[in-house]
Every structure is written in C-alpha cells, then in structure tokens.
Amino acid sequence: xxxxxxxxxxxxxxxxxxxxxxxxxxxxxxxxxxxxxxxxxxxxxxxxxxxxxxxxxxxxxxxxxxxxxxxxxxxxxxxxxxxxxxx
Amino acid sequence: xxxxxxxxxxxxxxxxxxxxxxxxxxxxxxxxxxxxxxxxxxxxxxxxxxxxxxxxxxxxxxxxxxxxxxxxxxxxxxxxxxxxxxxxxxxxxxxxxxxxxxxxxxxxxxxxxxxxxxxxxxxxxxxxxxxxxxxxxxxxxxxxxxxxxxxxxxxxxxxxxxxxxxxxxxxxxxxxxxxxxxxxxxxxxxxxxxxxxxxxxxxxxxxxxxxxxxxxxxxxxxxxxxxx
Numbered sequence: 001x002x003x004x005x006x007x008x009x010x011x012x013x014x015x016x017x018x019x020x021x022x023x024x025x026x027x028x029x030x031x032x033x034x035x036x037x038x039x040x041x042x043x044x045x046x047x048x049x050x051x052x053x054x055x056x057x058x059x060x061x062x063x064x065x066x067x068x069x070x071x072x073x074x075x076x077x078x079x080x081x082x083x084x085x086x087x
Numbered sequence: 088x089x090x091x092x093x094x095x096x097x098x099x100x101x102x103x104x105x106x107x108x109x110x111x112x113x114x115x116x117x118x119x120x121x122x123x124x125x126x127x128x129x130x131x132x133x134x135x136x137x138x139x140x141x142x143x144x145x146x147x148x149x150x151x152x153x154x155x156x157x158x159x160x161x162x163x164x165x166x167x168x169x170x171x172x173x174x175x176x177x178x179x180x181x182x183x184x185x186x187x188x189x190x191x192x193x194x195x196x197x198x199x200x201x202x203x204x205x206x207x208x209x210x211x212x213x214x215x216x217x218x219x220x221x222x223x224x225x226x227x228x229x230x231x232x233x234x235x236x237x238x239x240x241x242x243x244x245x246x247x248x249x250x251x252x253x254x255x256x257x258x259x260x261x262x263x264x265x266x267x268x269x270x271x272x273x274x275x276x277x278x279x280x281x282x283x284x285x286x287x288x289x290x291x292x293x294x295x296x297x298x299x300x301x302x303x304x305x306x307x308x309x310x311x312x313x314x315x
Contacts, residue, residue, distance in 0.1 A: 017194065019192055019193075073236065
C-alpha cells in the first residue's frame with residue numbers, strides 16, 4: 001500500500017478575530033518592516049496516510065478535518081496530498 | 088433524597104474535587120465518573136469540570152469529546168438531564184456540539200485569573216432556574232481560551248430563545264455579546280467559563296457561586312431529569 005504525505009493547514013475562518021496575527025502585524029514596524037499586512041496565524045498538521053491512491057488519502061484526511069482536526073465554527077482547513085512513497 | 092451529581096474526570100481535569108466539595112456542602116452526593124466509564128450510574132445531574140483535558144492538545148475539549156463517557160452524557164442530556172460544563176467543561180460541550188459556538192483565545196492573549204462580576208440573564212436554564220434575571224454574582228474566571236464566538240445568526244438566535252445564561256458586567260476576554268455562559272435550546276445543558284465552585288465559601292472571598300449550584304441541584308430533582 002502506498003503512503004502519502006499529507007499537509008493540513010488550519011486557518012481561522014474569514015471574519016474570525018485573530019489576536020495572534022494582529023499582535024504580530026502590529027510588531028512589524030518595530031522591525032523596520034513596512035508593506036506587510038493580512039497576517040493570520042494558523043497551524044500545520046502533517047500526516048502519513050496509507051491509501052490506495054491520493055484521492056483516498058485526501059478523503060480520509062478531509063473526513064478527519066471535518067470531525068476532529070478543525071472546529072468548523074471558527075476554522076477552515078486546506079488539505080494538500082504529496083506524491084506517494086512505497087513503504 | 089439528596090441529588091447525586093456525577094462529575095466527569097478527564098485526564099487533565101483539575102477542578103473535580105472543588106466541584107465535589109461545593110455540591111456536597113450544599114447537601115448533594117458527589118460521585119466522580121472517570122472518562123472511560125460508559126454509564127453515569129444514576130446521576131441526577133452531571134458536571135464537566137475545569138482543567139486541561141488531554142493537555143488541550145489540538146484544541147481545548149477536542150479530544151475529550153470522544154471519551155467513552157460522552158455518549159452517556161449526550162444520552163442524559165437528550166433526555167433532559169441537567170448537564171453543566173465549567174471552563175474546560177464548557178469547551179468540551181461546545182466541541183461535542185451539545186452547545187452552540189466555540190471558545191477562542193482571549194482577545195488580549197492574556198491568561199486571566201481574577202474575580203469577575205456576572206449578571207444572570209435566563210431564568211429557566213439548569214444553572215439559573217428561578218434566579219431573577221439581572222442578579223449580580225462575583226465569581227472567578229481562570230482561562231486562556233474563553234472568548235465566546237459564534238456566527239451572528241447563531242448569536243441572534245441565542246438571545247431570541249433565551250439561551251444566554253450569564254454575561255460579564257465588564258467583558259474581560261472579548262466574548263461576543265459579553266456572553267459568559269450559554270445553554271442549549273431546552274435549557275438543560277449549560278456551559279460557562281467562570282467557576283461557581285470557586286465562589287462557594289466565605290473563605291474563598293465569595294459565596295455567590297452557590298446561587299448557581301443551588302439552582303443546578305434544584306434542576307436535578309425536576310421532572311425533565313426524572314425522565315431518564
């Protein structure tokens with residue numbers, strides 16, 4: 001069975017306050033950096049998934065996202081499936 | 088007969104004995120229920136106490152909601168039994184979908200440990216039954232992720248259906264609508280960030296939490312709970 005490296009990026013949904021992102025953005029002038037905005041903080045979750053193909057790997061992880069890895073009230077997830085490696 | 092309060096203990100719960108002490112002083116029988124149990128063993132009311140279940144890994148409450156005991160809690164709630172989540176317990180109930188909304192990091196990104204002034208809103212929830220709306224209570228909070236968040240239409244629904252249980256007089260954490268605690272539509276499932284058990288004795292600086300816990304014990308003896 002091939003194994004797929006899957007990356008889940010969890011971000012706060014549009015319109016949900018992101019105090020960490022706002023704090024980082026406010027600190028940028030202290031570093032002398034201008035022209036950077038829209039800072040949003042999320043989290044990355046990496047998984048190795050055994051599946052027959054990348055569609056199945058994606059389905060497994062998207063189901064996990066809906067039920068467990070994100071809270072749909074405040075978070076969205078983007079799932080990226082990398083090329084398979086044989087185990 | 089004295090009400091029996093089942094207090095669920097997750098790995099990382101740390102307020103279960105405080106809740107047990109508080110309800111025992113009010114005349115109830117407290118029984119700790121481990122998260123791996125599948126029955127509430129005759130409890131008349133259930134409390135999910137504060138703490139850091141599973142170390143708050145992923146999100147507070149995200150793992151605890153899949154504990155074996157939660158199926159029993161859901162069944163108990165569906166039959167009208169009073170269920171109260173305090174702090175981390177509130178987060179677990181939201182994650183489990185037993186309460187609407189979610190709890191985010193405090194708006195100021197500070198861990199807050201202080202006494203706050205609460206104002207009761209609903210007079211029908213398991214925690215505020217027969218407590219006159221507008222009653223002011225001094226109760227401590229102790230949390231990092233207590234900013235109550237819900238979609239605007241959900242918030243509007245909470246107000247329309249009398250599901251706001253307590254609000255902050257002076258919002259400490261950015262919660263939408265100053266909400267400190269909410270109930271489900273039926274009013275028997277309640278979650279709140281403040282800790283009534285930590286305001287249950289004069290030595291703790293306030294006894295105001297007893298107003299809420301007394302209402303819970305009263306709710307435990309009501310017909311809805313007896314349906315089980």
